[in-house]
Amino acid sequence: MTVVSVSMPEDLLNRIDEFADEHGYTGRSEVVREASRNLLGEFEDAKLEDRDLMAVVTVLFNYETTSVEERMMHLRHEHEHLVASNFHSHVGSHYCMELFVLEGDLTAISTFVGKIRATKDTLSVDYSVMPVDEFGPGTLEAEMGHGHGHDDE
Known part of the structure; x- marks a missing residue:
């Protein structure tokens, strides 16, 4: 080894x-x-391939780490075709939360999450992924927990 x-x-x-x-x-x-x-x-799930997906990505970082906020802004612009919505909020007196709503395919979403995770000085990255191409009775509930990941560092 x-x-x-x-x-x-x-x-x-x-x-x-x-x-x-x-x-x-x-x-x-x-x-x-x-x-x-x-x-x-995480993103090698055949049930999510070749489907329209929605993802929610939440990033927590220290308020004083301006390089993280700048990186989030850069990623938002770099992936504007993928980012359907973006929300920034202050959490307590020292932290910021960045929330991204993404709409795209598995490859694009996994690339975006990977770039977020690779951002130096993020405290926490949490995301969930769900298919949006087959909303129907019971479909959403069956799929909701699928593809959820959490990364605390």
């Missing part, structure tokens, strides 16, 4: 170690491998 060196904040490493201990993992490598497989598999 190949050994990879990864840089991360000390508090995240401590959380990974605690998670490994609490959940019976053999160590942090096993946690990181499983998390990586889950992340890579």
Whole structure:
């Protein structure tokens, strides 16, 4: 197996170690491998391919981190064909929340979420994806939980 060196904040490493201990993992490598497989598999769901989708993406970041807010604005403009709506709000005295409503296909949505996740200094990225091409009795309820992911760092 190949050994990879990864840089991360000390508090995240401590959380990974605690998670490994609490959940019976053999160590942090096993946690990181499983998390990586889950992340890579999130958007590989055949039920969502070739369908019109709607996604809601919520990003939380520190108010004083202006580089994150600038990056959110850049992504909104870069993906204006995908972003149906965007909302910015202050949360408490130190945080901002950016909410994006997206309409598009699986590839476009997964690319957008990936770029959000790759933005340095975001505190939390949460999203949900649902198909909008087959709204009918019972369809929405059956599909709502599908494709939901959460990423806290």
